[in-house]
Amino acid sequence: MTVYSGCRSPQLSDRAPALPASIGRPFTRGRPAVSVVILLLSLILLSGCNTSAIYQDHLYNPPVYWGKHEVKKGETLYGIAWRYGRDYRELGNANGLKPPWTIHPGQVIRLDKKGRIPATASASPRPSKSAVQRTSGSRQTSASSRPAKTPVAxxxxxxxxxxxxxxxxxxxxxKVNKGIDIAGKPGDxxxxxxKGNVVYAGNGLLGYGNLIIxxxxxxxxxxxxxxRKILVQEGEDVKAGQVIAELGSTGTDKPMLxxxxxxxxxxxxxxxxxxxx
Known part of the structure; x- marks a missing residue:
């Protein structure tokens, strides 16, 4: 995915380039000169926009609520929302979009606007079948491991x-990690x-390599x-356990998922x- 724009406020982790020793000499000695330099650097950082380099930095941690994004060919609202750490429904609502969230190349997605997500009951992760079996010795214990009735999620x-x-x-x-990394061999x-529906299959999101959502x-x-290889297409329904890709090392330095x-x-x-x- 190519980022058109997305200006962000500087973080404490931002590092400014080294400055020539001559900078600050025309000013008075000591802290005033340093303060002027810091002020100038702050202004430069505030006026800057995102570059692809920040997506390779583990300190870059969306959600992003500033700037804008110009839609490129092949992009989906799901992929754009994923990149900026936003819910696709919230981002779509902020930009006046409705299901099925159709977007077009050249369309500008505002990131500085916040939309609404339909209000629903809070959902908890469902205990796995094995977890339920491990507690099935007591009917009361097994029942207590199940959350109250929640949405389909x-x-x-x-x-x-x-x-x-x-x-x-x-x-x-x-060192932020938004998921887990699993070791494996190329081609695994x-x-x-x-089960679900493939809403993104490509390599347009920097730092992820060949990605499936x-x-x-x-x-x-x-x-x-x-x-290494994507085996499904966008819009395709998949079953739980279905092989959807071959493990590889695109976008990273060693084979892993x-x-x-x-x-x-x-x-x-x-x-x-x-x-x-």
């Missing part, structure tokens, strides 16, 4: 997209974690990144949804 039976070792877990702070089968319900999406689950556009810890091993 809670009826998703999640399963592991690959049986490899988890080499990096979910992290919302420090990558499977759909639940599957829509499972009104609330939940899952993503499968760094694939990066797997994410997002609820209402927000990354969540997949380990809370996947069954125990």
């Amino acid at each position: 809670s009826d998703i039976d999640w399963q592991w997209p690959h049986n490899g070792t988890v080499i990096a877990g979910y992290s919302a702070s420090g 089968a990558v499977r759909a974690a639940a 599957v829509n499972h319900s009104e609330h939940y999406l899952s993503a499968y990144a760094h694939n 990066h797997f994410e689950i997002r609820r209402n556009g927000n990354p969540v810890d997949p380990s809370r949804y996947l069954p125990g091993r």
